[in-house]
Amino acid sequence: MKVNVTDYQKILNQIQSELSEVKVTGKVASYIPELAKVPADKFGMHLYNLEGESFCFGDSDARFSTQSISKVLSLALAMKTIGGDLWKRVGVEPSGAKFNSLSLLEDNFGIPRNPFINAGALVVADVLVSNFSNPKAAFLTFLHELTGDDTIAYDEVVAASEKSEGYRNFALANYLKSFGNMENDVEEVLDFYFHQCSIAMSCKELAQAFIVFANQGKLLHSDRQFLTGQQVKRINALMLTCGFYDEAGEFSFEVGLPGKSGVGGGIVAVHPNHYAVAVWSPPLNPKGNSELGMAALERLTTLTGYSIF
């Protein structure tokens, strides 16, 4: 695949102008009260390629709440820490259900379908709580090493806001505990989980963080092998099949890249061996994924003519 440098910027400019005309019908997430305060018209995109070149538009430097995008990074740390043992406690199948489904857990006897639905991410959080004496500090260190940027931090206000209304996640964590699939104190695991979801990053920072998944596990800024090739293969496979909950098929169909969304309105997608891209627009479609973000990535792979397929 060869899209030359000017083409990427031209394509991003076209995406911005085409989508500024679209009448968005989605709604900004409000079940986490702090997220409801984010202006609905924020819109930014940043593409970072393996040559280290950046292309962007709009609010691509503004930090926002990564929410479920952070689940990819906590999974990477858990895989690095305990390896294949993780798969005894979490599945690798698409859920075909909402991200916070309780009924799936009942059907699967306490084994979450995959690490990207909330139940699965809570088991991953439990693994990190078991393996680090200070899991919040360990996760931040991991992010700082991955990005080379030690200003990335938890948003304490968002974490507290989610906790104040986090009844479903409390239910899920207690339910996991009842099945014996939660080793630690439920409160402690949820505290870590709410903090993990509150990590604030911009499109630029997310694209730079996710380039490791396009670069077979190597960091671009230091050439260090940060994750193994096999870990990256598995994480990309999970993003492709489970990154958008019950819209994973639709995202694959329209965009054709592994990716992960969050209720903060962000989406990150990876074109292995080429680039990582992040887009942010807060209004969500009924499945909980950024409406304009999905459209922007569809335009990207259509206009470049390249997806993983």
Ligand SMILES: NC(=O)CC[C@H](N)C(=O)O
């Ligand atoms: N899809 C999401 O981004 C959900 C993450 C959010 N923190 C929650 O647990 O509900």
